[in-house]
Amino acid sequence: MNNPASLLILLLLAITFLQSSYDKLFYWKDNVSWLTGHFSKTILKNTVPLALVTILILELVTGILAIAGMVQLLYNGDRIYGFYAAVLSCITLALLLFGQRLAKDYDGARTIVIYFIPAVLAVYWLN
Numbered sequence: 001m002n003n004p005a006s007l008l009i010l011l012l013l014a015i016t017f018l019q020s021s022y023d024k025l026f027y028w029k030d031n032v033s034w035l036t037g038h039f040s041k042t043i044l045k046n047t048v049p050l051a052l053v054t055i056l057i058l059e060l061v062t063g064i065l066a067i068a069g070m071v072q073l074l075y076n077g078d079r080i081y082g083f084y085a086a087v088l089s090c091i092t093l094a095l096l097l098f099g100q101r102l103a104k105d106y107d108g109a110r111t112i113v114i115y116f117i118p119a120v121l122a123v124y125w126l127n
Helices: 005-026 027-040 047-078 078-104 106-126
Strands: none
Touching: 005 027, 005 047, 005 078, 005 106, 027 047, 047 078, 078 106
């Protein structure tokens, strides 16, 4: 196994995004309700369900790509799926960060940056 750091970071991304997409999918009403209040004073106030669907799809695809990337890396050493997962995770996290900053939730934004750092490292390592 030549890529333990890449495998571990893909595992982190898979867990993060699959759990988050699971939460959004199975607790949809709770999420929409909370986010509607969270974004009530922003330009996103009338688009919460659409924004949530968009983030849900991005997170689900990212998580699936991260798992595919781990399998591919273990099976034949290729990195393309892992790279796509890393790039898509950065895009997803940037969108989440944008939303938190709009809502003036600076603690939430700071938390997203904590995930963004390893995602950027994954882009670098898997490139």
